[in-house]
Amino acid sequence: MLGYISKRVAQMALLFVVFLTLLFLLLQAQPGDFASQFLDPRIPAANQELIRQRLGLDQGMWGQYWTYITNFFTGDLGTSFMRYPKTVWAVIVERIPRTMFLFTMATMLSYWMGFLSGKMLAWRRGGKLEYGITLGGVFLYTVFYPWFALMMIWLWAATLEIVPINQFLTPDFWLDSPFSATSVFTAMIWSSVLVVGGLLVVQTVAGRMKEYRTQVLLRRTGRVLVFGIFVWYWASSSMRPFAADITHHAVLPVVTLAFIAFAGVMLITRGSMLETLREDYILTARAKGVPDRIIRDKHAARNALLPVVTSFILGLAFIIGGGLVTETVFSWPGMGELLLTAVTSNDIPTAIGTLALIGALALIAHIVVDIVYLFLDPRIRVQG
Amino acid sequence: MTTTREKAGETGRVKPGESLIEVNHLTMDYKTKEGRVSAVSDVTFHLKAGDSLGLVGESGCGKTSVALTLLRLQASNAEITGGEILLGGVNLLDLSEEEMRLHRWSDISMVFQGAMNAWNPVYRIGEQIREALDLHWPVKLTHEQSRERIAELFELVGLPPEAMDRYPHEFSGGMRQRATIAMALSCNPQLIIADEPTTALDVIVQDQILKELKKVQAELGMSIIYISHDIAVIAEVTDHMGVMYAGKIVEYGGTDEIFATPRHPYAWLLLSSTPSITGPRRKLAPLVGEPPNLMKPPSGCRFHPRCPFATDQCAAEEPAMEDLGGGHLVACWNHEKVPVGLSETPKEDL
Numbered sequence: 001m002l003g004y005i006s007k008r009v010a011q012m013a014l015l016f017v018v019f020l021t022l023l024f025l026l027l028q029a030q031p032g033d034f035a036s037q038f039l040d041p042r043i044p045a046a047n048q049e050l051i052r053q054r055l056g057l058d059q060g061m062w063g064q065y066w067t068y069i070t071n072f073f074t075g076d077l078g079t080s081f082m083r084y085p086k087t088v089w090a091v092i093v094e095r096i097p098r099t100m101f102l103f104t105m106a107t108m109l110s111y112w113m114g115f116l117s118g119k120m121l122a123w124r125r126g127g128k129l130e131y132g133i134t135l136g137g138v139f140l141y142t143v144f145y146p147w148f149a150l151m152m153i154w155l156w157a158a159t160l161e162i163v164p165i166n167q168f169l170t171p172d173f174w175l176d177s178p179f180s181a182t183s184v185f186t187a188m189i190w191s192s193v194l195v196v197g198g199l200l201v202v203q204t205v206a207g208r209m210k211e212y213r214t215q216v217l218l219r220r221t222g223r224v225l226v227f228g229i230f231v232w233y234w235a236s237s238s239m240r241p242f243a244a245d246i247t248h249h250a251v252l253p254v255v256t257l258a259f260i261a262f263a264g265v266m267l268i269t270r271g272s273m274l275e276t277l278r279e280d281y282i283l284t285a286r287a288k289g290v291p292d293r294i295i296r297d298k299h300a301a302r303n304a305l306l307p308v309v310t311s312f313i314l315g316l317a318f319i320i321g322g323g324l325v326t327e328t329v330f331s332w333p334g335m336g337e338l339l340l341t342a343v344t345s346n347d348i349p350t351a352i353g354t355l356a357l358i359g360a361l362a363l364i365a366h367i368v369v370d371i372v373y374l375f376l377d378p379r380i381r382v383q384g
Numbered sequence: 385m386t387t388t389r390e391k392a393g394e395t396g397r398v399k400p401g402e403s404l405i406e407v408n409h410l411t412m413d414y415k416t417k418e419g420r421v422s423a424v425s426d427v428t429f430h431l432k433a434g435d436s437l438g439l440v441g442e443s444g445c446g447k448t449s450v451a452l453t454l455l456r457l458q459a460s461n462a463e464i465t466g467g468e469i470l471l472g473g474v475n476l477l478d479l480s481e482e483e484m485r486l487h488r489w490s491d492i493s494m495v496f497q498g499a500m501n502a503w504n505p506v507y508r509i510g511e512q513i514r515e516a517l518d519l520h521w522p523v524k525l526t527h528e529q530s531r532e533r534i535a536e537l538f539e540l541v542g543l544p545p546e547a548m549d550r551y552p553h554e555f556s557g558g559m560r561q562r563a564t565i566a567m568a569l570s571c572n573p574q575l576i577i578a579d580e581p582t583t584a585l586d587v588i589v590q591d592q593i594l595k596e597l598k599k600v601q602a603e604l605g606m607s608i609i610y611i612s613h614d615i616a617v618i619a620e621v622t623d624h625m626g627v628m629y630a631g632k633i634v635e636y637g638g639t640d641e642i643f644a645t646p647r648h649p650y651a652w653l654l655l656s657s658t659p660s661i662t663g664p665r666r667k668l669a670p671l672v673g674e675p676p677n678l679m680k681p682p683s684g685c686r687f688h689p690r691c692p693f694a695t696d697q698c699a700a701e702e703p704a705m706e707d708l709g710g711g712h713l714v715a716c717w718n719h720e721k722v723p724v725g726l727s728e729t730p731k732e733d734l
Contacts, residue, residue, distance in 0.1 A: 210527035212518070280501035287455055287496075288516045288567075289488035299504055378506060378551045 001374060008370050012363045017069070019359045023352055024068055028061060072356070078349035082342070088353040091338065096357075097185035098168060099323060099334030101246075104192065105254045110261035115308060117262075118269025119301050122277060134270065140263035149329040152256045163252045166331040169245055177242055184242045191230055198226035253330040268311045273304040309372060397574060398472045404433040404574055404607050405454070410467035412453060421678045423449045423462070425631045428705075431624075433574065436601065436608040438618035438639060440654070441628035442675050447611045450628075451577045454609075455492055456484045472574075490520035493573040495564050495597075497580045502564055503552035510534050510548030513567045520571040537566040540603070541596055558589035562596065569600060579611045594621050615658050619643055624711075627651040630676055630686040636705075637712035647714040649691045649722055656726040666726065685717070693718045 039048055052058050056067055071078070077088035121130050140148075157165040164170065169181055202222030206215045234240055276282070277300050285299045323336035331337075335354055342350035373380055398404045412424040424446045431437050439447045452458050454469060456476060469476045471491060476484065496502040504512060514530045525533065535545035541562040552560060561581065568576050578597065582590040598621055601608055610622055618625050618639065625642055626633040627650060635648035646652040656669040673690040676682050682689050688698035695718060703715045716722075 280496060281504040283457065284494075284496060284502045285504070285515075286457055287488055287494045289485045289490070289519055290515065291485065302506055303504070376506070379553050 004374070005367075005371060008367055012367055016360060016363055019363075020069060020072060020356060021065070023355060023359075024065055027348065027352070077353040077356075080342075080350045081347040082345045082350065083347075088349045091350060092335070092353055092357060094182055095333065095335050095338050097182055097189055098332065099327070099336065101185055101189050102250060102253055102257070102326070102332060102334060103323065104189065105250065106257035106261060108196070109254065109258040111265050111308075111312070113258070114262040114265025115269050115301075115305070118266040118308075119273055119296065119304070121266065121270045122273030122300075122304075123296050125274065134267070137263040137266045137270075140259055141267060143260075145260055146325050146329055148260065149253075149256050149326065152252060153329070156252055164249055168249050168332050169242075170249075173245055174242065179239055179242055181242075181246070184239050184246060187237070187239055188243055188246065191233060195226055195230050198229075199223065202226065253326055253332055256330075257326055265308065265311065269304060269308050272307040273300055276300045276304045279303070306373070306377060309369060309376065312369060396472060398433040400432075400434040400605055402433055404431055404435075404472065406430045406468075406470040407450075407454070408468050408470070410450065410453065410464070410469065412449060412458065412462055412464045414459065415461045415463060416679075419679050422681055423631050423678060424453070427467070427628075427631075427633055429624075429626055429633065429636060431575070431607050431609065433607055434601075434605050435624065436610065436622045438610045438612065438622035438625035439628055439633075440612060440615050440618045440625060442671075443613060444675055444678075445628045446631040447613075447628055448579055449631075451494070451579050451609065451611050454575075454577060455488055455494065486520075489516050489573065490571045491573055492575045492577065493568040493571065495561075495568045495576060495578040495581045497583050503560065505552055508549055508551055509555065509563050513537070513548070513563075513570050516567060516570050533570070534566070537569055538563075540569065540600055541566045542592075557585050558592065561585060561589070561593050565593070565596060565600070569604065569606075572604070573606060575607045575609065577609045577611065580613070581610070582617060583612070583614070590617070597621065615654060627654065630681060631678060632686060632715070633705075634687065634716070635712075635714045637708075637714075638710070641710070641712055645724055647708060647712070647719040647722055648687075648716050649693050649718075650687050652722050652726070653692075669726075685715070693721045 039051060043051075049058075056064060059067065075089065077092070080086050080088050080091050083091055117133065121133060124130050153165060157163050174181065199222075202219060202225075206218040206222065209215045209218060234243065237243075282295060282299055285295045290299070323334065324340055325336070326332065327334045327337040328340060335358065339351060339354040339358075341347070342354060407427060407429050410424055410427045411422075414421040414423050427446075427450055429437060439450065441447055449458065449462070453462070453464065454476070456479075458464070464477060467477075471487065476487065479487070503509065510531070513534050517525055517530050517533060521530075521533075531548070534548050538545045538548060543559060543562050543566065547555070547559065547563075555563060565581075581597065582593050585593060594617065597608065608621075610618060612618055622639045624637065625639045627635040627642070627646075627648060629650045635642060635646065635651045642651060643655065646655050653669065653671050657671050659668060671690075676686060676689065682699075684700050684702050685691070685694075685698045688694040691698065697717050701717075703717045705713045705715045706719070707713055708719075
């Protein structure tokens, strides 16, 4: 198992270098060099040459490539053009929590809702309700996303005024805040990650118990404990009003994003569940006299989960692409919005840094999925 | 822990030699978009506690439909239009879904085809057997007690007890089938339905599995219904047999008697198409044609289009079951014409 994981990690590292190389070559394929693009043509030629030397542009392609790669692996992403003299890394670090917050929330919500509803749809196959919900799912899955997001803003923010229009916080409210938005974000993300992690630990530990009754008891107390700590932490924290402000702004983008992603998850779960329900072992379970609810949740859904986890990988691609659109539509200053402004304002170092980071995140997610699969499917565990 | 115990539930254990299951005039249709398929019609058979019965016939003749209906697991588009299934005097067709669920596995269990798919791939073999024990054992077993019980079952079917902690894909086909038998035995059922128990296995393993089933039946005294298209399997393990054709039982009687003197032309041809190692050498006569489409079953006797002895009467009137004596029943107008001894006729002459 360890061998399998380290093999996957090595593969991903190699893939990342290939990805960086491609980014570099893409850059090289652009006409002109940076100096001629950005330097005032009135600067004397000799000085221009000096600047070229300082930027390392006289080194030739392979020399530049070497500098680029080594800089990358020492954590030097260069300096942002549009936010000079801030480094690219500093700009990105400020944006990451915001994007992570938006997408972890939306992803968790959409997978939770999508899996539950897909499971129910497959189980109640043939009813009018099932038909209607499936149709709605197909609509959400195929709808032109920016239009849908604008409609959501129009309805909930502009017309009903339940949630604020755009932005990620109310600037006036934060004027004399003792906290930076990033630190509040980071606290929110860590606390939700810890909740998810805590729930996973509870589930695993309870699953190891031998007696069914101890399992149920452990699971219940564990859940209460995890949520209790979460509520206690935020109730006693002085960051609470600021976190509430951010949450208020986050509701609409999170829900919109979750709705769009949820439809896909629901349809995939439904299909995979329908397939699983036709398997012989479902008949075996029925013959054993297993109650319907347990057949659905323990025998069918557990196996139907595998393709859903796979779809999660594809979902990551959506999240990165959709991130650009979502963050632009909702003026949410995250990584997607950063990439867009970097590209439109010719801030090449920031654009590369952002792309590289998104690539790295996608690759890491792949490894995580591979590891999750190890736990879900005993057949892979053996091969590894 | 003992393997014999008092049954919870209303049926109670049927004493050996008394009637355990009586299927009377069971008739079932499948509703499809194209129309109704008459999958099982007027099937009647009785089985005493401790006996074994075989149902034999070509694919699609309704054997598996009958088997699944005994557990009320027929497909959702199936409709039972008549008949009754009495288990120890209780008509299973009258029970509520919840009452039926309690009879499943504790009174009637099933050995499915040896394919991988009868086991859920993501749970250990032992866990899946334990699930049945948790549902049906009269008292709640602790983890150690159920492991003990599973080890006992594994020993009975010739598997090492430590194998219970393995996953289905780590078992060979033969081991998986042994484990399937262990699971079927787990709650001391009165009846086991073995649906093609050896079909997916090679002949050597087939033989081992059948011997295993015979052995545990002799030890534990439950009844077994074997369902197979393989007439050799039926010959080896059953006391009585029914030959099914197009959803009907066309011949019913002692297995030895039917093998010695088949009276229905279909049974006669089926036996003639199977080689025998011990009998005299002869040419095999293949069975010509295919079973009919049950959407529009043939008029009269359903076998008449393929029957070498068919007369006008066969196409017009359906023959009733006739008792030839000694419980040997046959539904054929012309059973006197069926020769004693097996056919060697090449198919061109049929």
